[in-house]
Each structure stands twice: as structure tokens, then as C-alpha cells.
Amino acid sequence: MARLLALLLSAFGGFAAHAAGMPTQLGECVETRVKEVGTRLENGPGSGSLITFANGGTQVSYDQVPQVDHSRPGDLVSMCLVSIPRDCPPGDNRGRRYRTTNKRTGQTWTLPDAAHMCGGA
Numbered sequence: 570m571a572r573l574l575a576l577l578l579s580a581f582g583g584f585a586a587h588a589a590g591m592p593t594q595l596g597e598c599v600e601t602r603v604k605e606v607g608t609r610l611e612n613g614p615g616s617g618s619l620i621t622f623a624n625g626g627t628q629v630s631y632d633q634v635p636q637v638d639h640s641r642p643g644d645l646v647s648m649c650l651v652s653i654p655r656d657c658p659p660g661d662n663r664g665r666r667y668r669t670t671n672k673r674t675g676q677t678w679t680l681p682d683a684a685h686m687c688g689g690a
Contacts, residue, residue, distance in 0.1 A: 590624030592650035592667070599624065603644040603671070606637060609684065618680075620669075622646065628667060628680040636676035645672040651679060657687030664689075 592599050601624040609617030609629055618630045618637040626648060628637070640646075647670045654664040664686035670677040 591626050592648060595650055595653065598647050598649040600645060600647050601626065603640050603642050603646060605642060606640050617684075622648070624648075626667070627682055628669065628678075629682070629684050630680050631684065634678050634680065636671070636674070636678040637680070639674050639676060640671050641673070644674070646670060647672065654687050661687040663687045 590599060590601060601622045604621045604623050605619075607619045608614060609619050609631060615633065617632055618634040619627070620629075620637045620640060621627050630637070649668045650665060651668045652666040657664070663681075663683035665682050666679055667682065668677060668679045
């Protein structure tokens with residue numbers, strides 16, 4: 570159920586205010602913890618990676634991302650905002666990209682906060 574909620578939030582959550590505790594300025598970084606690691610589609614092995622964080626953030630990919638898959642709930646991570654899409658419809662904040670480093674594994678990945686960019690599906 571949590572994965573489904575995270576998927577829905579990643580698909581439609583961009584229309585709401587961004588999660589508290591998320592970086593809001595380019596280059597800004599925050600520390601948080603991994604809440605859940607799973608697949609993009611619930612019960613969908615090979616459907617891509619999905620990771621959610623204690624600060625309300627989400628990152629998703631249509632591809633399996635080994636660095637994400639190696640993460641575990643409770644891992645401390647650093648999330649940095651690296652890009653913000655331009656010319657988005659008002660209130661549609663999807664498509665922000667974050668560079669995340671897992672402090673336990675030392676692995677880093679860069680993924681968006683939603684499966685679609687702002688103005689998309």
C-alpha cells in the first residue's frame with residue numbers, strides 16, 4: 570500500500586506543495602533517511618526503482634537503479650537539488666532532479682521526483 574501511495578504521489582504529487590524538508594534551491598542539500606525501497610510499480614519486479622524518504626521525498630526511475638536497490642530503510646542519505654524544469658504549468662512541480670548519496674553504501678544516483686516531467690502525463 571505504501572508503494573502505491575508513493576507512486577501516486579510521484580505521479581500527481583507535483584501539483585501540491587513540495588515536501589517539507591526537501592531542498593528547494595539549486596545546489597541545496599539536506600540529510601534524511603530512506604523510508605522504503607521498492608519497484609516503480611507495486612508487485613512489478615523489473616518495472617524500475619522507487620525510493621521514498623523520511624522527509625517526504627521520492628525518486629523514481631523506469632530503469633532498475635542498482636544504487637537505489639542497494640539502499641535499505643533507515644539508511645542516512647544526502648539529497649541535493651540539481652535541476653528544476655522550466656516553463657511548467659502553475660503548481661506542477663514534477664521533474665525536479667536530486668543527486669542522492671547513501672552514507673552507508675557510499676553510492677550516488679541522480680533521479681527525478683516523479684515518473685513524468687511537469688506538464689506531462
